[in-house]
Amino acid sequence: MTTQTVVVGSPVGLHARPAAMIATAAGAYEEEILLSIEGEDEVDATSALMIMTLGADFGASVTVESENAAAVAEIAALIAKDLDS
Amino acid sequence: MLKMFKKKGEQIFAPTAGTVMALADVPDPVFASGAVGEGFAVEPSEGSFTSPVDGELILVAKTLHAFAVRTDGGAEILVHIGMDTVKLKGAGFTAHRAKGEQVKRGDVIITCDLAQMTPLVPSMVTPVLLTNGKDFAIAETEIGAADGTPIITVRKK
Numbered sequence: 001m002t003t004q005t006v007v008v009g010s011p012v013g014l015h016a017r018p019a020a021m022i023a024t025a026a027g028a029y030e031e032e033i034l035l036s037i038e039g040e041d042e043v044d045a046t047s048a049l050m051i052m053t054l055g056a057d058f059g060a061s062v063t064v065e066s067e068n069a070a071a072v073a074e075i076a077a078l079i080a081k082d083l084d085s
Numbered sequence: 086m087l088k089m090f091k092k093k094g095e096q097i098f099a100p101t102a103g104t105v106m107a108l109a110d111v112p113d114p115v116f117a118s119g120a121v122g123e124g125f126a127v128e129p130s131e132g133s134f135t136s137p138v139d140g141e142l143i144l145v146a147k148t149l150h151a152f153a154v155r156t157d158g159g160a161e162i163l164v165h166i167g168m169d170t171v172k173l174k175g176a177g178f179t180a181h182r183a184k185g186e187q188v189k190r191g192d193v194i195i196t197c198d199l200a201q202m203t204p205l206v207p208s209m210v211t212p213v214l215l216t217n218g219k220d221f222a223i224a225e226t227e228i229g230a231a232d233g234t235p236i237i238t239v240r241k242k
Contacts, residue, residue, distance in 0.1 A: 016116070
């Protein structure tokens with residue numbers, strides 16, 4: 001299991017557009033990919049809606065977890081990027 | 086009319102009064118492409134947004150511009166009020182229900198002053214989306230449906 005914690009780089013937080021882009025990227029992997037913010041339940045990274053339920057604002061720390069290290073690296077990089085520009 | 090009773094499925098209604106349109110006509114490529122989910126959209130004629138189904142309110146965005154309901158059958162339906170409304174950070178929106186509550190179709194979830202909001206954002210077109218398309222599919226879509234009839238029917242895959 002690989003985990004990586006990154007800071008949200010999209011100014012709007014993980015809302016519709018960034019969440020959809022992350023969910024689409026996560027859907028390309030067979031392994032489960034989970035996202036969480038401290039103190040909250042993990043959510044499935046392939047669901048844009050579940051990503052939105054994290055309520056992760058710009059600057060929030062999000063932990064990515066998966067058996068697939070490449071998936072963790074890709075999803076973490078997306079979260080850290082400004083996906084709304 | 087018989088058509089809607091023919092097969093079992095969950096019926097999703099418009100969450101607000103206005104003109105129902107195909108998702109492809111939404112003026113935002115991310116929504117129009119179906120990347121967030123498949124469904125339909127409404128150009129609202131009033132600023133009252135209600136639950137499109139019976140179920141549990143699983144999301145009320147902190148910024149109050151979106152909410153989602155999970156039906157008893159498990160379909161997740163997102164109502165996203167307007168385009169780029171996340172940037173308003175909640176200004177102008179009022180939430181009437183809280184995450185975790187059971188809601189009925191037609192229950193008012195979020196309201197806003199439509200005339201006041203419209204100039205502040207690119208569009209108030211409101212997509213209504215099935216976001217767990219892995220497990221559910223849209224079985225029927227009736228964009229031209231009369232007020233008060235279901236727009237889409239979703240069914241477990």
